[in-house]
Amino acid sequence: MANNHASNDTSQSIINSTLSAIATDGISNLTTKSISKHASISTASIHYFFNTKENLVYNSFAYMIKSIRIDMLEARRQGRDPLARIRGVCETHFSARQLSEEAANIWPQIWSHATHDPKTARLVKIFGARMISNFTYDLRKLGLPSQQARLGAIELRAMVVGLxxxxxxxxxxxxxxxxxxxxxxxxxxxxEALKHKTYPQLE
Amino acid sequence: MANNHASNDTSQSIINSTLSAIATDGISNLTTKSISKHASISTASIHYFFNTKENLVYNSFAYMIKSIRIDMLEARRQGRDPLARIRGVCETHFSARQLSEEAANIWPQIWSHATHDPKTARLVKIFGARMISNFTYDLRKLGLPSQQARLGAIELRAMVVGLxxxxxxxxxxxxxxxxxxxxxxxxxxxxEALKHKTYPQLE
DNA sequence: GCGGACTAACTAAACGATTAGTATACTTTA
DNA sequence: TAAAGTATACTAATCGTTTAGTTAGTCCGC
Incomplete structure (x- = not known):
């Protein structure tokens, strides 16, 4: 599915240019020409590395989501207690350090693409599922029973997206x-967690 | 900016077909040909009524948002108390009765379009502002002080979008x-509202 | 160490298909 | 008859993609 030169400098710069172009002009106005211009390569190179434009778009989305996920895992690792981990994950999602300012506009493009592309749909579904799963884990650690933890996690995830x-x-x-x-x-x-705790508990 | 035949049957069917096409194939795959095929008219008619494709897309988005807004106002009118009005607005946003099932997928398309089209951005901004404003009003009526009412409204709006x-x-x-x-x-x-109420109050 | 075989990276140019939009003529309706 | 609406046929531009090739570097036998 993907290419076997993915670690290459050029292919990475093509992906960056693709994300940048999508962020500024939208996926509807994305052309191989605009990408090649931005990355200072020929349109043929795009097909050399990514076969089709559709495949390039998918790989760009996948790269972005993977980057954010890495950042989120790092934020979790640094969080001292469940609440800090939750806060860290949310802040990561909002700052998106690893990407350029403009790339922030890519999320709705991914969502809209997912409505008619199953592979992209799978990508965002897994990302969302992991987020809910992480939040559920943290809320359980915080002291909530599993049912409430799951609902709280869904609420947190919805709030992150909504905000x-x-x-x-x-x-x-x-x-x-x-x-x-x-x-x-x-x-x-x-x-809510404190109410459910039988014993007081140090973090 | 808009056309002056907007009340026409054909132009309405063009808008419906546009929304339907966007919902199924995404705005990136929207062509005048696919619209004309779906609406059983010629591409010339599209330009007769809507001049440009971009203008048609904008008018379609505007029509959809307007329809939802009308439904939301109706739901508010039927709500007996603030809580019922809030619930009604949310349910409307989720059911979207007036539109076909498939048209539900249009929201992310609007959001992604808004990131590079100021006119669409204005449309969604106003829609969101009215929702927050309505929720704030309801929460104040429920008994919340203005600061909390505003925060609660933002929270409700984010939750509707997120869910x-x-x-x-x-x-x-x-x-x-x-x-x-x-x-x-x-x-x-x-x-939260009950806590802030000085006097108990019947609805 | 040197020359030819091979390969990965990349491109210019051109491909056929498709695009939004137009010119114009025909048909309906009032 | 005049205007509104619709269709046919078209254009110029642009699209994603392919082809046929160049360049630069690496490997290998001698």
Whole structure:
């Protein structure tokens, strides 16, 4: 499915250019020409490395999601307690350090692409599932019973997505307000966990 | 900007076909030919009514958002109390009665289009702002102080979007779970409102 | 160490197909 | 008859992709 030169410098720069082009002009306006211009290569090289444009798009999405996932795992590793891990994951999703500013606009492009491309759909599904799974684990560690932990995780995941759309697309709220909403939810979950704890427990 | 035959039968069927085509194949694969085939008209008619394809896309998005808004206003009118109005608005957003099943996939297409089209961006921004504004109003009526009402509204709006993405794109949760998450949030907001009420109050 | 065989990386140019949009003529309706 | 609506046939541009080739470097026998 993928190519066997994927570690190459050029193919990586093609992927970066693809993501950048999608972010600025949208996937509807993505052409092999615009990519080649941005990456300073010929359009033929695109097909040399990625066979088809569709395959390049998929690999670009996969690369971006993989990058974010690596960052999220790192954030989890650094979190001292469940709450810190949850906070870390969310912040990663919002900062997206590893990608250029403009690349932030790619999420809705992935979502819209997923509605008619099964492979991309699978990609986002797995990413979302892992996020819910991680949150569920953290909330259980925080002291919530499994049912509530799962619902809380779904809620957290929905909130991350919803606030992301609000920040990047709708733009009707201030950064401070979004942070407030998020912190309120965290302390609410913490309070809920405390209620369920039989024994007080140190972190 | 728009056309002046907008009330026409043909132009409406063109819009419907456009939305349907976008929902199934994505905006990247939208062509005047596929629209004309689906609507059983010639491509010339598209340009007769909508001048450019870009303008048709914009008008289609505008029509869809307007339809949903009308449904949401109707749901609000039928809600007996603030909580029922909130619930009604959310349910409308999820059922989208007025549109075909497939058209549900159009939201992410609008979001992705908005990232590089200012006019579409304005459309979704206004829609989101009205939703937050309505929720804020309802939460104030429920008894929340204005600051909390605004935060709660932002939270509700984010949750609607987030759960929508979860339902339509990511697909990792059951309908029942999403409803649970939503109901938990509503009762939480209600409890928060009761705390702030100086006097008990009948609905 | 040297020359020819081989290969990976890359490109210029051209391919056929498809695109949005137009010119124009025909048909309906009022 | 005049305007509105629709279709046919077309254009110029652009699309993704392919072909046929160049370049630069590596390997191997001698």
């Amino acid at each position: 992301w759309v609000e920040k990047q697309v709708t733009k009707n709220t201030l950064q401070g307000e979004r942070l407030d909403v998020f912190e309120r939810m965290l302390s609410r979950l913490q309070a | 929508w993405v979860e339902k339509q794109v990511t697909k990792n949760t059951l309908q029942g779970e999403r409803l649970d998450v939503f109901e938990r949030m509503l009762s939480r907001l209600q409890a």
